[in-house]
Amino acid sequence: MIDVPFFTIPFGPCHPSSGHFHASITLDGERVVELKPDPGYLHRGFEKLMEYRTYLQNSPLVDRICILDPFHAELGYVNAAEKILDIEVPEKGKFIRTIMAELGRILSHITWIGVTSMVLGLNSGCMIAWGDREPLIRINEKVTGGRIYPCYFIPGGVRRDLPENFPEMIDEVFDRLEKNLEQYDFLVFDNETIRVRMENVGILETEEAIDLGATGPNLRATGLKADLRKDEPYEVYDQLDFDIPTQKKGDAFSRGMCRRLEIEESMNIIRDALQKIPGGEFKNKDFKPFTKAKEKETYFCCESARGEQCYHMVGDGTDKPYRVKVRGPSFSHSLAEFPYLAKNAYIADIPAIYWSLDPCPADVDR
Amino acid sequence: MRDGKTSVDLISYIEANFGDDVSFVYGEEITTILVKKENTLKVASALKDWGFNHFSDVTVVDYIDEGEFELIYHLWSHGERKRLMLKTRIPRDKATIDTLTPIWSSAHMHERENHEMFGIKFEGHTDLLPLLLEDWEGLPPLRKDFDSRKFVLEEFYGGERE
Amino acid sequence: MYLRKLLQPFKLIKNLYRKPMTLVFPEEALPPIENYRGRQLLDIEKCVGCGMCSRVCPNDAIVMVDFEGKKCPQIHLGKCCFCALCAENCPTNALQMTGEVFIAGYDRSFAVFDPEKLAKK
Numbered sequence: 001m002i003d004v005p006f007f008t009i010p011f012g013p014c015h016p017s018s019g020h021f022h023a024s025i026t027l028d029g030e031r032v033v034e035l036k037p038d039p040g041y042l043h044r045g046f047e048k049l050m051e052y053r054t055y056l057q058n059s060p061l062v063d064r065i066c067i068l069d070p071f072h073a074e075l076g077y078v079n080a081a082e083k084i085l086d087i088e089v090p091e092k093g094k095f096i097r098t099i100m101a102e103l104g105r106i107l108s109h110i111t112w113i114g115v116t117s118m119v120l121g122l123n124s125g126c127m128i129a130w131g132d133r134e135p136l137i138r139i140n141e142k143v144t145g146g147r148i149y150p151c152y153f154i155p156g157g158v159r160r161d162l163p164e165n166f167p168e169m170i171d172e173v174f175d176r177l178e179k180n181l182e183q184y185d186f187l188v189f190d191n192e193t194i195r196v197r198m199e200n201v202g203i204l205e206t207e208e209a210i211d212l213g214a215t216g217p218n219l220r221a222t223g224l225k226a227d228l229r230k231d232e233p234y235e236v237y238d239q240l241d242f243d244i245p246t247q248k249k250g251d252a253f254s255r256g257m258c259r260r261l262e263i264e265e266s267m268n269i270i271r272d273a274l275q276k277i278p279g280g281e282f283k284n285k286d287f288k289p290f291t292k293a294k295e296k297e298t299y300f301c302c303e304s305a306r307g308e309q310c311y312h313m314v315g316d317g318t319d320k321p322y323r324v325k326v327r328g329p330s331f332s333h334s335l336a337e338f339p340y341l342a343k344n345a346y347i348a349d350i351p352a353i354y355w356s357l358d359p360c361p362a363d364v365d366r
Numbered sequence: 367m368r369d370g371k372t373s374v375d376l377i378s379y380i381e382a383n384f385g386d387d388v389s390f391v392y393g394e395e396i397t398t399i400l401v402k403k404e405n406t407l408k409v410a411s412a413l414k415d416w417g418f419n420h421f422s423d424v425t426v427v428d429y430i431d432e433g434e435f436e437l438i439y440h441l442w443s444h445g446e447r448k449r450l451m452l453k454t455r456i457p458r459d460k461a462t463i464d465t466l467t468p469i470w471s472s473a474h475m476h477e478r479e480n481h482e483m484f485g486i487k488f489e490g491h492t493d494l495l496p497l498l499l500e501d502w503e504g505l506p507p508l509r510k511d512f513d514s515r516k517f518v519l520e521e522f523y524g525g526e527r528e
Numbered sequence: 529m530y531l532r533k534l535l536q537p538f539k540l541i542k543n544l545y546r547k548p549m550t551l552v553f554p555e556e557a558l559p560p561i562e563n564y565r566g567r568q569l570l571d572i573e574k575c576v577g578c579g580m581c582s583r584v585c586p587n588d589a590i591v592m593v594d595f596e597g598k599k600c601p602q603i604h605l606g607k608c609c610f611c612a613l614c615a616e617n618c619p620t621n622a623l624q625m626t627g628e629v630f631i632a633g634y635d636r637s638f639a640v641f642d643p644e645k646l647a648k649k
Contacts, residue, residue: 048507060611134549310422312423
């Protein structure tokens with residue numbers, strides 16, 4: 001018998017299906033023996049940069065932490081800063097923030113559908129998804145002034161008011177989106193090839209998932225109904241009426257189905273909020289560019305499109321924060337769950353496992 | 367839920383089992399307890415038995431004037447929907463503490479990152495290698511005596527602004 | 529059930545008659561939007577030289593220089609992140625954001641916009 005030693009290949013940063021992430025895989029024939037993740041290609045040093053800038057100057061910086069879902073990164077920062085600065089937010093400001101955050105969630109899930117189908121070989125899924133993102137990005141442009149980076153939330157409210165014809169814009173875009181969702185079902189979720197590649201692959205049980213630190217749709221696909229919008233409500237989620245979709249099996253396809261059903265729930269939340277929105281002020285005028293903070297510390301978590309995004313902030317009486325720690329949701333997903341799920345899998349299943357966890361390499365490195 | 371009051375069952379459980387080793391910090395919205403460095407492992411495993419099964423994060427704050435690091439562990443319980451902050455202090459010049467990986471597996475990578483950024487040694491950890499930076503020799507970058515603006519000016523711009 | 533699946537590819541024929549989702553640039557460009565955060569525009573009569581834009585900028589891209597007897601801002605567009613904090617905090621509304629996005633040149637020194645260049649439309 002010929003004795004072939006184990007060999008190591010890179011699942012590298014220049015691979016079309018890995019994003020900006022590197023892992024080195026040790027193989028025995030076609031089976032994976034061990035996988036070692038190696039992040040660090042997108043480390044920009046946000047936590048040190050935020051100590052040199054004031055609370056208002058940090059808000060354009062914060063939405064560059066995770067490019068695929070910038071609204072929730074800003075939402076967490078702004079809520080944590082308001083607890084230290086001791087400012088109240090008017091009701092209309094909270095409603096506007098909830099509406100824009102759910103819009104960001106829909107954008108992120110459509111991007112997921114597009115990239116996963118491209119990675120598994122179906123390029124038309126990607127092109128159609130990018131075409132569906134465009135009307136939502138135009139809404140973003142009309143409300144905030146920028147296409148991808150909104151720079152819209154500040155401590156105390158939002159920077160500008162919603163435009164006059166916002167409900168009509170939303171109705172037009174959502175009618176088109178509902179018709180296009182049937183097209184995704186036909187092309188991606190009922191497709192025989194994609195189902196065979198994603199079903200019964202990368203199965204996760206509930207106990208193991210909680211121990212490894214999973215949050216978000218990855219945990220809801222195993223059967224546990226855990227969502228921070230219902231468990232610890234923030235903004236105006238306790239006044240709105242929505243449901244949380246779960247699945248039972250815990251494999252890669254159930255994680256995808258969870259995200260597909262969440263798009264419809266987010267559309268219901270936006271329509272419900274637009275009917276209940278009050279009038280009045282949209283920002284608190286007591287917050288000036290160089291306001292000083294109290295000596296307090298706080299920890300705030302919000303539910304972003306990928307999981308739990310948290311900010312720990314310490315204030316020391318000056319106008320700059322003493323310490324800011326950002327916890328991205330993809331930190332435990334790509335560094336703890338991915339090596340666990342990849343053991344004893346075939347090498348051809350690795351892209352399907354990796355992208356079903358919805359990682360954002362920028363969240364891991366900050 | 368964040369209603370400002372702490373749960374009576376949790377407080378009485380902690381006081382019954384640990385008594386003087388644990389002290390409460392009042393005035394915060396989230397329940398916060400302060401323990402000494404030697405009792406961390408004991409208290410953490412009792413908290414896991416009570417129901418805190420999700421380990422969110424470990425944060426380090428550098429109080430350079432007092433000469434100490436403050437370590438904060440953030441815990442969440444899915445069953446009871448409660449949040450807890452576990453704080454402890456270690457001296458700055460001899461920064462070592464026991465690892466919590468045997469209790470929660472997700473603590474493994476968080477401790478590795480804090481070792482690289484602050485220089486804290488976690489005893490019992492199997493894999494304390496650099497995670498995000500490459501070929502870095504010098505002061506751990508997130509400490510307060512490392513000035514990043516001065517470092518960038520000298521290394522990349524030769525001492526002058528553009 | 530199988531008959532439905534067999535006939536499904538014929539649904540795609542209607543895609544032949546649909547308009548494509550893309551535009552042929554530069555003949556057809558997207559129309560500019562009024563509140564967009566593009567390049568800055570300065571009104572020299574309204575500027576009082578207070579320096580608020582220079583203090584609020586998160587990237588230190590604005591420097592106050594002497595121009596026609598008073599201080600006016602000079603912006604380095606290579607460092608600017610187009611966040612519009614300077615235009616929002618200007619007390620006399622002298623600095624505003626326009627929708628112009630085609631700013632490119634061949635040299636790095638092209639990016640420094642002194643007050644005279646900022647005032648041109």
